[in-house]
Amino acid sequence: xxxxxxxxxxxxxxxxxxxxxxxxxxxxxxxxxxxxxxxxxxxxxxxxxxxxxxxxxxxxxxxxxxxxxxxxxxxxxxxxxxxxxxxxxxxxxxxxxxxxxxxxxxxxxxxxxxxxxxxxxxxxxxxxxxxxxxxxxxxxxxxxxxxxxxxxxxxxxxxxxxxxxxxxxxxxxxxxxxxxxxxxxxxxxxxxxxxxxxxxxxxxxxxxxxxxxxxxxxxxxxxxxxxxxxxxxxxxxxxxxxxxxxxxxxxxxxxxxxxxxxxxxxxxxxxxxxxxxxxxxxxxxxxxxxxxxxxxxxxxxxxxxxxxxxxxxxxxxxxxxxxxxxxxxxxxxxxxxxxxxxxxxxxxxxxxxxxxxxxxxxxxxxxxxxxxxxxxxxxxxxxxxxxxxxxxxxxxxxxxxxxxxxxxxxxxxxxxxxxxxxxxxxxxxxxxxxxxxxxxx
Numbered sequence: 001x002x003x004x005x006x007x008x009x010x011x012x013x014x015x016x017x018x019x020x021x022x023x024x025x026x027x028x029x030x031x032x033x034x035x036x037x038x039x040x041x042x043x044x045x046x047x048x049x050x051x052x053x054x055x056x057x058x059x060x061x062x063x064x065x066x067x068x069x070x071x072x073x074x075x076x077x078x079x080x081x082x083x084x085x086x087x088x089x090x091x092x093x094x095x096x097x098x099x100x101x102x103x104x105x106x107x108x109x110x111x112x113x114x115x116x117x118x119x120x121x122x123x124x125x126x127x128x129x130x131x132x133x134x135x136x137x138x139x140x141x142x143x144x145x146x147x148x149x150x151x152x153x154x155x156x157x158x159x160x161x162x163x164x165x166x167x168x169x170x171x172x173x174x175x176x177x178x179x180x181x182x183x184x185x186x187x188x189x190x191x192x193x194x195x196x197x198x199x200x201x202x203x204x205x206x207x208x209x210x211x212x213x214x215x216x217x218x219x220x221x222x223x224x225x226x227x228x229x230x231x232x233x234x235x236x237x238x239x240x241x242x243x244x245x246x247x248x249x250x251x252x253x254x255x256x257x258x259x260x261x262x263x264x265x266x267x268x269x270x271x272x273x274x275x276x277x278x279x280x281x282x283x284x285x286x287x288x289x290x291x292x293x294x295x296x297x298x299x300x301x302x303x304x305x306x307x308x309x310x311x312x313x314x315x316x317x318x319x320x321x322x323x324x325x326x327x328x329x330x331x332x333x334x335x336x337x338x339x340x341x342x343x344x345x346x347x348x349x350x351x352x353x354x355x356x357x358x359x360x361x362x363x364x365x366x367x368x369x370x371x372x373x374x375x376x377x378x379x380x381x382x383x384x385x386x387x388x389x390x391x392x393x394x395x396x397x398x399x400x401x402x403x404x405x406x407x408x409x410x411x412x413x414x415x416x417x418x419x420x421x422x423x424x425x426x427x428x429x430x431x432x433x434x435x436x437x438x439x440x441x
Contacts, residue, residue: 007081015081017058017063022089026049027252033141037210038173039128051095052128062097062126064254069110070126071097076254076316079259084309087265094128098258101134101169104251105178109198112239112247116200121176135165136248145180145245146190150227152181152197159183159197159237161230164209171223174201175259177362179227180244187242194244197236205230213372249325258321260312260335263375266368267305267346273363274298274350297349308342309336311335330392333385336362340376347372 007015032049051163055061066077074082086092093099106125109117124130141147150163161181174200185193199206201273205228215222239247275298278289288294302375315331322328351365358365376382400406417424 011078011081014058014060015085018060018082018085019304021054022085022092025054026092026095027089030089035091035094041382048094050093052097055096058083062103064098064103064258065106065110065126068388069106069122075320076257077313077320079258080264080316081262082256084264084268087262088269093262099128099256100255100258101178102128103224103258104255105132105134105176105371107254108196108238108247108251109266111250112196112243113198114235116235117238121198123237124175130175131173133168133170133177133223135171135177135179135199135223136194137166138182139164139166139224140181142292145194145248148180148182148194150179150181150196151185152183154183154234155231157234158231159234161197161205161227161232163227165223165225165227168223169227170221171208172221177201177206177225178238180248181227184242188316191245192242195241196238196244196247199227199230199232199236199240203232214374215367217367252379254319254325256332256336257312257315259375259379260308260339261316261337263343264305264309264312266371267301267308267343270347270350270365270368271298271301271305274301274346274353277350277353281353294353297353301346301349304342305346307316308335308338311318311338330389333388333392336380337382337389338370340382343372344369344373 029047029051032047034043037044039048041228052061059072060082061358062069062071063074064083082096083098086096086098093103097103102125106122109122109125109226113122113273121130121132126133138148138150140149148163149163150165152159152161154160159181161179161365163181165179166173177200179197180194180201181197182193184193187193207226207228209224209226211220212222275289278294278298279287281288289298311331312335314339315335318328318331319325325332346408347368349363354363354365357363
């Protein structure tokens with residue numbers, strides 16, 4: 001029976017190194033905002049490249065990728081244990097070669113790209129020489145692929161793309177954009193109407209209407225894009241025509257779990273700050289950590305975090321076991337549903353316990369609170385994933401046409417009597433005897 005909650009000692013050494021490295025070197029650089037200028041800036045080259053070199057020396061670069069792509073090919077359990085640490089520090093994914101949206105974009109190019117596309121985009125993305133954007137959602141359709149309006153029409157040997165995209169991740173510094181567009185609007189299968197394209201950022205007709213920040217963030221890197229008669233060659237098509245939905249699911253399945261892994265790290269960070277505040281802040285009657293209401297909030301936060309973390313790890317284990325995201329669809333959806341609520345509730349308590357300091361821009365809680373809400377929207381809204389969980393559960397049940405359901409207690413008791421008549425008769429006699437003895441008293 002294989003059932004273990006221990007980490008391999010050799011891998012634990014790597015995790016311990018990651019903890020020290022993040023605290024001593026990556027966190028300080030993160031506070032300077034170095035990564036914002038993009039991988040070709042002087043400060044990026046000076047500050048980030050040496051950190052990335054150390055990660056590569058430790059054999060921890062892009063661990064989600066196979067050796068053929070320069071990674072370690074780690075399974076999801078190892079990635080979960082790594083990412084819950086990386087999630088604590090904003091710049092950590094860049095330093096470890098697993099930043100969004102580049103990781104997901106590189107993954108689908110590796111799976112579905114032509115040799116020319118891999119040569120032009122894959123290796124530069126894997127080496128963090130360039131960055132990319134993910135241009136899927138639309139102003140009027142959100143993330144519902146059946147409501148998308150952006151189209152790509154074949155004109156000779158070129159595609160002409162027209163439409164608008166909302167919240168294109170990574171748009172500010174991207175050199176290539178992964179763009180969803182409707183190529184077959186009349187296809188009988190609605191999930192075969194869209195195709196995916198690799199569009200160079202500087203292509204004529206590609207316009208950023210404005211950059212959008214998350215919460216109170218100024219500037220931001222999310223692009224509100226407009227594609228006006230954007231002409232790209234036929235081989236800009238990524239994968240088969242009409243395969244955008246299938247390709248997207250390949251990308252999003254793992255992405256949702258990795259979001260959850262890093263959210264564990266954010267929740268742990270908030271809990272640590274909450275506990276530190278509880279033992280440091282005093283009132284007339286002593287530390288606030290000595291008050292039961294504060295203790296209750298800390299206890300609730302730890303319990304919720306541990307429950308969520310175990311769900312994430314179990315889901316990661318199932319992915320490693322089955323190697324098929326379809327078999328773990330319910331679990332991934334469940335993780336996605338739990339993530340924003342646990343994140344929100346723990347951060348809210350941490351913010352409250354810090355008082356006025358907690359809502360100030362001198363603590364990270366405001367950004368984390370917005371981040372929890374982003375997790376309820378990114379990669380599909382919470383409501384959609386709840387439906388997925390329910391449907392996956394309900395498919396294992398069949399309707400019961402009887403007046404009473406199969407678990408109706410009178411029916412269960414009668415079935416037991418029919419199966420064990422001797423025991424039922426003996427019990428009947430015992431109870432009758434007890435009733436008589438009581439009456440005699």
